[in-house]
Amino acid sequence: MGLIRFLMFAGVALLVYLIYRRFVAAPMRSHFEHKEDERLGRLVQDPNCGVYVDSRDAVRRKVRGGELYFCSRACAKTYFKEQRGG
């Protein structure tokens, strides 16, 4: 019986599969997920810190003539404070 040989082969195959998943399949999947996000959302720039954020996740503030998007409420607060104070 080549049971031990079979188990060794199965072990090697499993190892190869795990390595494949770790280094090939996983990065590819995250790449596709990123593409999907770009299609659904819209990148908008935070006027305070200059960071680009997804419009769905952004903190919105209505202003004259439109809407501003911020990465956080702290950024929105800082931005309007500077607008007022000069």
Ligand SMILES: [Zn+2]
């Ligand atoms: Zn910001």
